[in-house]
Amino acid sequence: MSETMQAIRVHDYGDPSVLRYESVERPEPTADELLVRVRGAGLNPVDTAARYGQIEYPLPWIPGWDFSGTVAAVGDSVTDFAVGDDVYSLARFPDAGNAYAEYATVPAADVAAKPATIDHPTAAGVPMVALTAWQALFEQGDLQDDDRVLIHAAAGGVGHIAVQLALQHGATLTSSTRLKPWDSSGGVSSGISAPPSGSNLRVCARFFGTFVRV
Incomplete structure (x- = not known):
């Protein structure tokens, strides 16, 4: 039985x-x-x-x-x-x-x-968000260690893992979030608080020298 x-x-x-x-x-x-x-x-x-x-x-x-x-x-x-x-x-x-x-x-x-x-x-709580972040950064985004990268919704499940992966890879990071926009002690160089979406977000990112291509 x-x-x-x-x-x-x-x-x-x-x-x-x-x-x-x-x-x-x-x-x-x-x-x-x-x-x-x-x-x-x-x-x-x-x-x-x-x-x-x-x-x-x-x-x-x-x-x-x-x-x-x-x-x-x-x-x-x-x-x-x-x-x-x-x-x-x-x-x-x-x-x-x-x-x-x-x-x-x-x-x-x-x-x-x-x-x-x-x-x-x-x-x-790790596998799905971590694999999604990895695919976005490295398989779709082809992130290089000297890139400047924008992580949208950086306080979310995928976002907070993407922040850690990008920083570990040596990228310069700009984050967007409705919460605390960035923490310089964690390596995030700049942040956008409660940002707009789409093309306007790309414009905001350019203020920090980050040009969104993906």
């Missing part, structure tokens, strides 16, 4: 009342997957969009893409991880997630070792 676990599932689309906490069959990892005991799960805007049906998956389904936890079992082909390893992941995106549960299976290729310097709830 298969083991069970507790999970949050969506049986219909709508507001938070559609989320059900219930007992379901615990998944088993395939040859290239891990079974992870979930210790923390992230909530992103895309999770809310999916719950409302803006992204549709076959019902019922377990939501959640970002999570952190401890490896409970490994597939036969997995060599990079072992039972007991602490890991975190953006799992299966953009396919249906499965993180809002006691256990989740995830392809080993989607997993990274969790840094010992952060706890599981903190780690669970």
Whole structure:
């Protein structure tokens, strides 16, 4: 008889009342997957969009893409991880997630070792925003270490990670935010408070010598 676990599932689309906490069959990892005991799960805007049906998956389904936890079992082909390893992941995106549960299976290729310097709830909030920031700066923006870069909405999830990545890469940074616009002690050289959007934001950035090209 298969083991069970507790999970949050969506049986219909709508507001938070559609989320059900219930007992379901615990998944088993395939040859290239891990079974992870979930210790923390992230909530992103895309999770809310999916719950409302803006992204549709076959019902019922377990939501959640970002999570952190401890490896409970490994597939036969997995060599990079072992039972007991602490890991975190953006799992299966953009396919249906499965993180809002006691256990989740995830392809080993989607997993990274969790840094010992952060706890599981903190780690669970990192993958989606960090990967989005990385893609924007380096894959789309081709950021170079002598670039001047504007980070819009720098106090947001993606924004605050983008600030750290850009500074670590040696870029000169201008930020925009409705909160405190910049902190010179953190390396941000200039800031725009409560900025306009679109072309007007580009004009504001030029005041600081930053010319937006992406």
